Amino acid sequence: LYVGGSEHSVLHLLYARFWHKVLYDAGIVSTPEPFQKLVHQGMILGELEFSAYQSGGGEYVSTGFVDNAGLDKRTGEAVMPVTVSDDDVEKRGDAWVLKSSPDVQVLARSYKMSKSRGNVVNPDDVIDQYGADSLRLYEMFLGPLEQVKPWSTRGVEGVYRFLNRVWRMLTEDDERLNPNVQDVEPAKDQLRDLHRLIQKVTEDIEDLRMNTAIAAMMEFSNAARGWKPLPKSVAETFVKLLNPFAPHITEELWSLLGHESSIAYEPWPELVEAYLVEDEIDLAVQVMGKVRATIRVAADAGREAVLATARADENVARHLEGKTIRKEIYVPGRIVNFVAT
Numbered sequence: 001l002y003v004g005g006s007e008h009s010v011l012h013l014l015y016a017r018f019w020h021k022v023l024y025d026a027g028i029v030s031t032p033e034p035f036q037k038l039v040h041q042g043m044i045l046g047e048l049e050f051s052a053y054q055s056g057g058g059e060y061v062s063t064g065f066v067d068n069a070g071l072d073k074r075t076g077e078a079v080m081p082v083t084v085s086d087d088d089v090e091k092r093g094d095a096w097v098l099k100s101s102p103d104v105q106v107l108a109r110s111y112k113m114s115k116s117r118g119n120v121v122n123p124d125d126v127i128d129q130y131g132a133d134s135l136r137l138y139e140m141f142l143g144p145l146e147q148v149k150p151w152s153t154r155g156v157e158g159v160y161r162f163l164n165r166v167w168r169m170l171t172e173d174d175e176r177l178n179p180n181v182q183d184v185e186p187a188k189d190q191l192r193d194l195h196r197l198i199q200k201v202t203e204d205i206e207d208l209r210m211n212t213a214i215a216a217m218m219e220f221s222n223a224a225r226g227w228k229p230l231p232k233s234v235a236e237t238f239v240k241l242l243n244p245f246a247p248h249i250t251e252e253l254w255s256l257l258g259h260e261s262s263i264a265y266e267p268w269p270e271l272v273e274a275y276l277v278e279d280e281i282d283l284a285v286q287v288m289g290k291v292r293a294t295i296r297v298a299a300d301a302g303r304e305a306v307l308a309t310a311r312a313d314e315n316v317a318r319h320l321e322g323k324t325i326r327k328e329i330y331v332p333g334r335i336v337n338f339v340a341t
Contacts, residue, residue, distance in 0.1 A: 003145075003208075004037045009038065014151035039208060044139070046119030050089050050096060052106040053079040060104045081107070110150035121151050125270070133246035134160040134273040140210035140245060142302050162218055163249055169225050170235055170253055177256050182229040188279065193223060195275040201241045202271065210245070217242055234255065237269045285310045286337040287319040295336075303330050308337045 011033065031192065044158035053070075054059040061072055061079050072079055084106055089096050096108040101104070113120045118255055126135045137159040142149040170178055197220045204213035220238065224230055238258055243250040243263050254263035278299050285293040293313040297306050307328055310316055321338055327339035 001037045001038065003041055004040045005043070006040045009040065009117075028156060040147065041059060041145050042143075042149055043112065044142065045150045046113045046117065046121070046335050047110050047151050047153065048086065048096075049119075050084040050106050050108050051081045052084045052098065052104065054082050055079050060098060060101055062105045062140060063107055064102065064105055080118070100150070115307060126153075126156060130156050130160045131163075131248070133249050133300075134161055136247075137163065137214060137245050140215045143211055145208050145210065159214075162221070163246060165222055165225065167249065167253070169221065170231070170239075171256055175256065177258075180229050181230045181235050181257075183230050184229055186231040186234050187273075189273045190227065190231060190234055192252075192274075192278065194237055195272055197241060198237070198269045198271045202268070206246065214245060216280065217245075239263065240266055240269050281333060283333075284335050285313060285316050286335065287316060289337065292316050299333075303332075306330055306336060310338075319337050 002009065002016075005240050005283060016034050020029060021182055023029045024032050025036070043212055053063065053066050054073075055061055055072065064077055065073050067073050070078055070080075084098070088099055089106055089108075090099050090102075091097075092102060095105045098104045098106060109292075111117055111119060123135060134156055138156045141159055142151075142155070167180075170181055191274060197216055200216045201213045204210065204216070217238070224234065224238065227234075236254075239250050239253050239257065242262065243254075247264075251263055264284050280296050281299050282296050283297060285295055293310070293315045295306075295313055297309050301309075311320070316338070320338060323340040325338055325340045329335075329337040329339070
């Protein structure tokens with residue numbers, strides 16, 4: 001796998017291929033070609049820059065009313081773009097608007113980082129303020145690897161808060177292991193959630209979908225913070241999954257969990273598919289096509305057992321009262337529908 005920017009890859013791939021051919025002819029490597037797959041990572045642009053249009057009288061004009069010539073479509077008057085601070089705008093749906101006038105849309109655009117534009121972000125400054133793990137995590141969380149993406153310091157703050165929540169979940173203020181982390185057997189639902197995460201993060205790493213893997217770990221940690229107690233084995237597996245994304249904080253957590261060797265030498269968590277199977281499932285129950293209840297039944301429950309549970313629901317029974325059931329429809333694992341008159 002070769003990951004690199006398109007502006008450099010031609011020479012890199014060419015030189016690497018020359019050397020690989022030499023090594024192959026010498027019997028040192030076993031493959032005739034060095035790479036099987038090429039991926040171009042997207043460029044990271046500068047922060048969003050906002051501008052609004054103003055009429056001659058100083059009134060703001062929404063971008064939707066401005067044509068390509070810079071004229072107000074309604075009046076034909078020329079309007080001028082003015083720079084707007086990011087503190088003065090907010091996102092509404094897919095558009096950015098003025099906080100003071102939410103009906104006024106503004107232009108939002110990112111540009112390539114350059115010294116002349118003054119929008120370069122120095123990684124050293126980010127690391128000084130938020131740490132290297134936050135920088136790594138945010139770059140991977142920005143979006144799909146191949147897409148061009150704008151930088152956002154607010155986004156760095158978001159992943160920084162996530163790492164802090166993980167730290168507080170597993171430690172106390174004096175940097176000792178949180179007493180809520182206990183050496184107990186995980187419950188079935190905890191194992192199910194954990195192995196779903198193992199499956200998700202493993203597949204996403206293999207497919208270079210780092211952003212969705214991080215989102216899944218954020219969702220899991222939100223749930224795990226509410227577990228009383230938090231099984232130590234679950235915490236250890238979660239730290240292993242987070243390690244490639246945030247190696248420094250996870251190395252510290254691994255030590256606090258009682259391990260003397262580096263987490264870098266630990267095997268990757270193994271997926272046990274048996275834990276992914278749910279014992280119970282939720283089914284929507286309809287009466288004449290309208291959802292009237294949601295029931296929880298055993299995953300392997302038969303048709304009659306499911307229908308009996310559905311009929312016993314208080315709200316379903318109320319909508320069936322005084323009516324004759326003409327048809328009972330059950331789509332396994334999905335829905336129950338009663339047709340009644």
